Amino acid sequence: MTAEAPPAPALPYGRLIPVTVHFDDLDALGLLHNARYPLMAERAWAELWHAHGIRFDGDWAAAGDACNAVKELRITYEAPVTSPGAYAVHLWLERLGTTGLTYGFRFCSADGTVTYAHGTRVLVRLDAGTLRPAAWSEDFRTAGRELLRPAD
Incomplete structure (x- = not known):
């Protein structure tokens, strides 16, 4: 008999993606x-977008919305992660523009109750041909709207 994973906690916005910290992720x-921390957030985003059919498979010409670049990364560390194990990354969009977006993330406990770090990117x-800004596809924008954080 195998145990089922507990259901993800209800979040007021965004998605909680499970991640694993391994022993070799720890420093001296x-x-x-x-x-x-940003690497774990990137992997969580890749998993989320893959679920929507958005992925990079090595062909830039066919990459579509997966052809993007980081303009800015900000991160604040709140508490140290001191052991390997199950954690989560809470993901959401702060802004979804025509050619850019700002996403928010929290590296947190598996149940989302403890925040270790948070940031935006x-x-x-x-x-792909010119490396100039291009518009997100309508499919991407539809998926992205589901992740928008409500205005305060």
């Missing part, structure tokens, strides 16, 4: 290395 002090959708 036994803390999750600072560079791993600005992405710009690029045309």
Whole structure:
């Protein structure tokens, strides 16, 4: 008999994506290395977008909305992660523009109750041929609207 994973907690916005911290993600002090937090957020976003059929398979000409670049990354560390195990990344969109977006993330406990780090990242959708800003597809925008954080 296998145990089922507990249901994800209800969030007022965004999605909670499970991630795993491995022993080799820790630094010499036994803390999750600072560079791993944005990496975990990136992997969580990749998983979320893959579920919507948006992925990069090595062909830039066919990458579509997966052809994008980071313009800005901001992160604040709130508490150290001191052990390997199950955690989560809470993801949402702060802004969805024509060619860019700002997403928010929280690296948190698996149930979403403890925040270890939080931040934002600005992405710009690029045309694969020119590397100039290009508009997100309507399919991407539809999926993105589901992730928008409500205005305060």
